[in-house]
Ligand SMILES: CSC[C@H]1O[C@H](OP(=O)(O)O)[C@H](O)[C@@H]1O
């Protein structure tokens with residue numbers, strides 16, 4: 001697909017975004033690799049489409065590219081989300097390596113965060129509406145799908161060696177340098193549980209795109225707050241991630257049958273219902289003004305319902 005074209009919606013309803021240390025989907029048959037171009041540019045890399053033993057398709061995208069060549073501030077989050085949406089994705093389960101801000105969240109543990117504090121610095125493109133002449137404000141009070149978190153939590157038994165914390169608040173910092181000890185302690189005083197560099201704007205854009213989204217935060221270190229531990233380094237993150245990646249894949253494969261059932265077979269579409277169609281309440285302008293907006297063609301790529309097929 002090339003930029004500006006109407007999206008070709010295919011029946012790939014489930015998307016997985018892999019973060020640091022998680023660059024492929026093992027255990028599933030890859031049937032296709034696609035290079036998608038979006039009106040916001042190319043995503044971080046090719047998207048692999050795998051087929052489960054039940055015959056359902058699952059798209060996988062490595063957030064920082066297959067060889068991790070893209071910095072968190074430079075990820076084209078809009079292209080990543082738009083590319084997945086253009087394939088038909090309605091549900092994204094993302095994975096992220098995080099620092100723990102709590103003693104009880106041990107390196108190796110997973111956290112199904114339900115809240116996010118945005119500490120990015122305004123350098124990331126964070127809305128599909130920017131520059132389009134269409135004004136819209138997505139509802140983001142609950143930034144993560146509770147139903148998807150619950151579905152994943154229901155499969156904690158697949159990784160008995162670790163704790164999977166059912167809720168938590170992440171801080172998304174700009175990076176790329178890690179936090180100072182003072183910053184790390186500040187985030188602890190705010191009640192945050194974990195810290196990373198990618199939840200924002202990924203979760204925000206998934207919401208704008210009406211995609212049901214949750215992120216499995218995989219603790220790799222104790223960031224910089226813990227007096228008895230050396231502040232985090234990439235070497236420490238990658239060491240823990242070798243074990244975390246295996247656990248992430250085990251959790252995903254265990255949750256997949258339920259996820260497929262919810263995404264492909266539930267006629268009530270209960271899992272995706274809160275997000276699907278949610279943007280209909282977000283537009284500020286009357287439809288006739290939107291119809292005249294310069295960015296209408298661009299928005300059609302992900303919003304054929306609101307901006308009409310060409
Ligand atoms: C290499 S440590 C910092 C890096 O790891 C996390 O990446 P991701 O969220 O994509 O798993 C964190 O957010 C930083 O981008």
Ligand SMILES: Nc1ncnc2[nH]cnc12
Nearest residue numbers: 097098099195196197223
């Ligand atoms: N301590 C940390 N801070 C930010 N991002 C991280 N990713 C993994 N560990 C991290």
